[in-house]
Amino acid sequence: MSSNPFEIAPILEGIRRWVVIESPTERPDQVNKLADVVAAGYRDLPASVERVAGRDGCGDHLVIRSSWGQEGVPGILVLSHLDTVHPMGFIERLPFKIERDSAFGPGIYDMKGGAYLAYQAFRQICADDVRPPLGITHLYVSDEEIGSPTSRSLIEAAGRQAKYVLVTEPARKGGKVVTGRKGVARFNVFIRGAPAHAGTRPEDGRSAIRELGHVIQTLEAMNDLPRGITVNVGVVRGGTRPNVIAELAYAQVDMRVPTMSHADELLPKILGISSRTEGVRVKVSGELNRPPYEKTSAGAALYAHAKKLAAELGYELLDTFSGGGSDANFTAPYTATLDGLGLEGKGAHTHYEQIYISSIEPRTRLLYRLYQTLR
Known part of the structure; x- marks a missing residue:
């Protein structure tokens, strides 16, 4: 020494x-x-x-x-x-x-x-x-x-x-x-709609991307900076071509909460997000991977x-x-x-x-x- x-x-x-x-x-x-x-x-x-x-x-x-x-x-x-x-x-x-x-x-x-x-x-x-x-x-x-x-x-x-x-x-x-x-939670959002030709038969399609837009708005509305709550949609993917109504869309979400009571309040809300559109399925999975x-x-x-x-x-x-x-x-x-x-x-x-x-x-x-x- x-x-x-x-x-x-x-x-x-x-x-x-x-x-x-x-x-x-x-x-x-x-x-x-x-x-x-x-x-x-x-x-x-x-x-x-x-x-x-x-x-x-x-x-x-x-x-x-x-x-x-x-x-x-x-x-x-x-x-x-x-x-x-x-x-x-x-x-x-x-x-x-x-x-x-x-x-x-x-x-x-x-x-x-x-x-x-x-x-x-x-x-x-x-x-x-x-x-x-x-x-x-x-x-x-x-x-x-x-x-x-x-x-x-x-x-x-x-x-x-x-x-x-x-x-x-x-x-x-x-x-x-x-x-x-803060505690950290991570979520995956999977959305399945129905594909269609965007020009000739758009009415046959159910856009997973449009539904993802609704989900993103729902998630972003959960941000509450005065309470220290942040919800960030950090990754989005979806669709195949611009002339095809998207069948699939996907997002990854990060949530931070300062207390377990906040986690108990928000986790069910996020996991419970459902589709607003008939014929479109929304599945949210995830968990609190680090408690506050x-x-x-x-x-x-x-x-x-x-x-x-x-x-x-x-x-x-x-x-x-x-x-x-x-x-x-x-x-x-x-x-x-x-x-x-x-x-x-x-x-x-x-x-x-x-x-x-x-x-x-x-x-x-x-x-x-x-x-x-x-x-």
């Missing part, structure tokens, strides 16, 4: 090693290559490494458990993801580089930087003479960027066994942590503790609510959860994604102090 375990240069070099291994969700071979490197980092530490084989086109998940912590006593769960949204080869466009206070690279902000900080803080805890009161489990998943379809059950089971959940998603502007997120992350009293107490630790480290830790979902949504309903503990930066999912180097030391120290003091 360095004489200063929070020294920036070696931590940044560790982040670089993870960033240069591109790991798009849809390339399990690449995600697993990164998982090999991550797992190797724990080999000399008092921890066990369990590798959960990937399935359904996704990479493996890693479950790291500290050797301390009493059997059956809830401990700390740290959630991170190894997958990124950037396609293979994007590192040619966005190579790892340092400019002033920024370090750039695919997935460096969302969230390889934050995941590495949690590992670094764990290394230092292992080097200390005194073990912290609670055991630590670090779960690295391979599919968060597509909604965690193969890791959700693992996250939920680990979350129910934990007393606290710390999530290394990137910090928000000004270093804010996240204490609430609402601030509970336990979650508020965890944030208050982190805020106090940050003040001792010399800075103010503010919190915020996010419209995006994360794996925190799966644990927050039943376990004290704090999200956004990763690095400060900007440009998640873009061609200029970056972290702020000046945030490395304070954010690593905060994670380390959380490991040390939560009980």
Whole structure:
């Protein structure tokens, strides 16, 4: 270990090693290559490494458990993801580089930087003479960027066994942590009408596209920004040729809601949308794939503790609510959860994604102090 375990240069070099291994969700071979490197980092530490084989086109998940912590006593769960949204080869466009206070690279902000900080803080805890009161489990998943379809059950089971959940998603502007997120629902709309020649026999047709227009208007009318509800028809397809009345049409829909009561109100409405036109069938399928992350009293107490630790480290830790979902949504309903503990930066999912180097030391120290003091 360095004489200063929070020294920036070696931590940044560790982040670089993870960033240069591109790991798009849809390339399990690449995600697993990164998982090999991550797992190797724990080999000399008092921890066990369990590798959960990937399935359904996704990479493996890693479950790291500290050797301390009493059997059956809830401990700390740290959630991170190894997958990124950037396609293979994007590192040619966005190579790892340092400019002033920024370090750039695919997935460096969302969230390889934050995941590495949690590992670094764990290394230092292992080097200390005194073990912290609670055991630590670090779960690295391979599919968060597509909604965690193969890791959700693992996250939920680990979350129910934990007393606290710390999530290394990137910090928000000004270093804010996240204490609430909207729930996310996804829907598919399938419409079947009847084809006909648009010029000679239009009366024989039943346009699926026209019906889709009605459905879109119904969905758009559900937007309620003052209540934080958004419904977005993001993908539409339909028809074959301009002179044929469309038999088929299709849409993909995203809904975000801040509370479960909003979800309970809107889900049946969307799933219950029916055709306005005789001879046209409308079928809507979908579900809430991430429940809302609402601030509970336990979650508020965890944030208050982190805020106090940050003040001792010399800075103010503010919190915020996010419209995006994360794996925190799966644990927050039943376990004290704090999200956004990763690095400060900007440009998640873009061609200029970056972290702020000046945030490395304070954010690593905060994670380390959380490991040390939560009980």
